[in-house]
Amino acid sequence: MDNSLREEYLNIVATVREHVAEQLEFGFLEAETSEDEKEHPFSNLDLSALNDDAQSCVKCGLHAERNSVVFGVGNPNADLMFVGEAPGADEDKQGEPFVGRAGKLLTDIIKAMKLTREDVYIANVLKCRPPGNRNPAPDEVETCSPYLLRQITLIQPKIIVALGSFAAQMLLDTKTGISALRGRFHEFALAQQDDNAPTTVMPTYHPAYLLRNPSAKRDVWEDMQQVMALLNDK
Numbered sequence: 001m002d003n004s005l006r007e008e009y010l011n012i013v014a015t016v017r018e019h020v021a022e023q024l025e026f027g028f029l030e031a032e033t034s035e036d037e038k039e040h041p042f043s044n045l046d047l048s049a050l051n052d053d054a055q056s057c058v059k060c061g062l063h064a065e066r067n068s069v070v071f072g073v074g075n076p077n078a079d080l081m082f083v084g085e086a087p088g089a090d091e092d093k094q095g096e097p098f099v100g101r102a103g104k105l106l107t108d109i110i111k112a113m114k115l116t117r118e119d120v121y122i123a124n125v126l127k128c129r130p131p132g133n134r135n136p137a138p139d140e141v142e143t144c145s146p147y148l149l150r151q152i153t154l155i156q157p158k159i160i161v162a163l164g165s166f167a168a169q170m171l172l173d174t175k176t177g178i179s180a181l182r183g184r185f186h187e188f189a190l191a192q193q194d195d196n197a198p199t200t201v202m203p204t205y206h207p208a209y210l211l212r213n214p215s216a217k218r219d220v221w222e223d224m225q226q227v228m229a230l231l232n233d234k
């Protein structure tokens, strides 16, 4: 399918889904969802189908003001995955995660690890931009996180670097702040299927925080050195 046809198709799907979502909200339709679907949403979708689903998603209010759904980029078989919070203005414009100033810094960190953006996979907890770059709301994280969990299940990275508090708290199901979480590995326990190889999470500061606090770059580099050492061991 060429790009304009695909875009038209996704627009039609988004309109239909918006209509169905309204019907469900007002009680004119009842959703039939099996227990398995509730527990493991998207379990029948591969990465490409999951992306298509996200492109027309209207499950939370963030769809209303977005220009792009920022699904994720990189190697679908990556050993290392970076997970941030949500798209910003540049990402919303370009449809790709981490492309603004913070994105350039993340690219530099990846290069310093002797890797490229194409070697790793990069995604966010939220796929659509919160207006004005406000913090994600808890219900938005809850509604959108099944996309990320399915991405992790499909990619099966050995290590996830959680960038900032929101990603770390969602992935580790905790309310502890990033300063207390970073600097050591944690076990990722939210995989959607039991047969996945174990994934380890390293929380560290978000690149946007590093732009405001350059002295924290040293901490991040120490965290990435631990990641590189573990990657070489696994």
Ligand code: SF4
Pocket: 054, 057, 058, 059, 060, 061, 062, 063, 069, 126, 127, 128, 140, 143, 144
């Ligand atoms: S943020 Fe996530 S749940 Fe909300 S509309 Fe975008 S893709 Fe859907």
